[in-house]
Amino acid sequence: MSLNYGWLPLIYVGLFEMSITFALWLTALQLAASAARIGILIYITPFFSLLILKTVVEEQIHPATFIGIALIIGSILFQSWRPEERQQHNKTSL
Numbered sequence: 590m591s592l593n594y595g596w597l598p599l600i601y602v603g604l605f606e607m608s609i610t611f612a613l614w615l616t617a618l619q620l621a622a623s624a625a626r627i628g629i630l631i632y633i634t635p636f637f638s639l640l641i642l643k644t645v646v647e648e649q650i651h652p653a654t655f656i657g658i659a660l661i662i663g664s665i666l667f668q669s670w671r672p673e674e675r676q677q678h679n680k681t682s683l
Contacts (some may be wrong), residue, residue, distance in 0.1 A: 630665075
C-alpha cells in the first residue's frame with residue numbers, strides 16, 4: 590500500500606493552521622482584559638503573512654499591497670484610539 594501524499598497538506602492545515610492556532614486564540618481571549626482589543630489583532634494577520642512571504646519565499650510584493658497594509662494598520666490604530674471615550678459613549682447611548 591502506498592501512502593497518498595494528498596492527505597499531508599490536509600493534516601497540516603487541520604493541525605497547525607486550524608486547531609492549534611484556534612486553541613491559542615481562545616486562550617488569548619480568556620486571558621485578555623478585553624476581548625475587543627484582542628479581536629482587533631486578527632486584522633494584522635495579512636501583514637505577518639506578507640512578512641513571512643517576503644523573508645522566507647522571497648516573493649515580490651506589489652506596491653498596491655503596501656497601500657492595503659497602511660489601510661489595515663490605520664484601521665487598527667483608529668479602533669484602538671481612545672477606547673475609554675468610545676465605551677463611555679456606547680454606555681450613554683443605550
